Amino acid sequence: MNDQPNLRQFVDQISSFSEEETPSAPAAKPAQKLSPIGRVVEIAGSGSQVRLDGAALTATQANPDASVAMSGQVGSQVKMIVGANWLIANVRTMREGDEGEIVAQIDFLGEGTKDSSGRISNFRRGVTRYPIPGSEVHPVSTEDLRAVFAASDEPHIEIGTVYPTEDIRGALYVDPMLSKHFAILGSTGTGKSTSVALILHRISQLSPEGHIVMIDPHGEYSAAFKGCGEIFNADNLQLPYWLMNFEEHCEVLLTTDGAERQRDADILAKCLLAARMKGKAAETLGKVTVDSPIPYLLADLNTILVNEMGKLDRAGDTLPYQRLKTKLDELKSDPRYTFMFSGMLVSDSMGSFIAKLFRLPSHGKPISIVDVSGVPSEVTSVVVSVLARMVFDYAIWSRTEAQRPLLLVCEEAHRYVPKDENANGQAVRKILERIAKEGRKYGVSLGLITQRPSDLAEGVLSQCGTIISMRLNNDRDQACVRAAMPEGARGFLDAIPALRNRECIVCGEGVAIPIRVRFDDLEPEKRPASSDPSFARLWCETGDEAGIIQRTIKRWRGHGR
Known part of the structure; x- marks a missing residue:
């Protein structure tokens, strides 16, 4: 009997030793405890008005977490507790209120479950329950954004890093983006061409047996897709007139x-x-x-x-x-x-033309770059019209066959679908408008790229389910994009004039919620030939001017347009 206490002590020692020394799964790290930065004062269907504490906002700016430091600023996110969920909203506007408070308009983006550690999980677009006036407004951490922007198992491509984080990846969901068309917008010099090349390269890597036709009016993209595409121009296109x-x-x-x-x-x-x-x-x-x-x-x-x-x-x-x-x-x-009216093109080459242009089969080169820069300007719009109509008509007449969806990418789209209804080239305008309206029924996706969205025909941009907007300097262009963007993304529009080169706002079907993304760097061999010349450097170079002129005149006279 006297041995029992000693035995009990020994067992206790063994238990405590096991608890201390035996490795076990680490407990879930609790979410960072952050103080509220404001409260809800007014609720509307798509957004609401909140009052933010100026002192609390100033205090968050010193937080080492970049997302927390940005919370409450225009274009950033905030969150509110509604029942068992976190409700995420985007800050659209801010103005000074009374007694050191800041009045902000916010747009609701979506909601996620509040887990046991206080983090967001299972984030989804849309709102089922709204907060009530007086609800606390909290800053959003990088961990929160990681849960919000986490890509699902659906096919997607990663194009860059979500602002303001350093490592959260921005994903585009390929099926929703392509099935409902997309537009890439941006003023000259914002890195638009390189970003287009990046997106198409990532799509090609995801789907090496895809079918993409790109209309390239300046001959920029030939250099970018030599390795994964076929290049067609006035020398080898062989487009039959009939x-x-x-x-x-x-x-x-x-x-x-x-x-x-x-x-x-x-x-x-x-x-x-x-x-x-x-x-x-x-x-x-x-x-x-x-x-x-x-x-x-x-x-x-x-x-x-x-x-x-x-x-x-x-x-x-x-x-x-x-x-x-x-x-x-x-x-x-x-x-x-x-290239179009040669007497050699009279044979029935329709099958082989479709096969090579639409990459049927692709053989690992899913993209056709059609460089129309060498096509006479009088017939450029007709050539684009024929190519676009071939894409659409093939999709219609192959409906009873195994489906091969096609993506038609049109650079400088405002040339071919202009706002002016009396402009030349009505055939190309009609077919591109028809693809925008009906293409998804037949498995045809349209990608429009333009630096002047305000010059596009009304209604075409609104047919694009995903809009990727880089910096736009013109007020009319900004207004046009504002009208085409969904209501919940309006808060991001204020950032469009302030975007840096190779940054963009993405909203619509291709993303879970609107995001601001900095594009990844693209390997030099995959970039288009669209970089701006350095006047200061090139004007320092001399030599062989006579040879340059002679060779240029020879090409000019031989292929003049």
């Missing part, structure tokens, strides 16, 4: 306006249909229209024009035929149009 529909034929061949243009169009329609009917492919088809992509000979069209002209009695009636014949002869003889 792929044009009737409206595109009119834009190329008609030179008149008003009533005369309508008369010329009627004559062209009649002769073009007759030329298509003479083709071998027409014999196997039940119905042929003036729009049918059936090969025909330019010589046949020319002969039909001459024959129709010979049937007329008066010389004055032959003018429309002579105009069409003259224009046709010009196109056939001008070497600038060889």
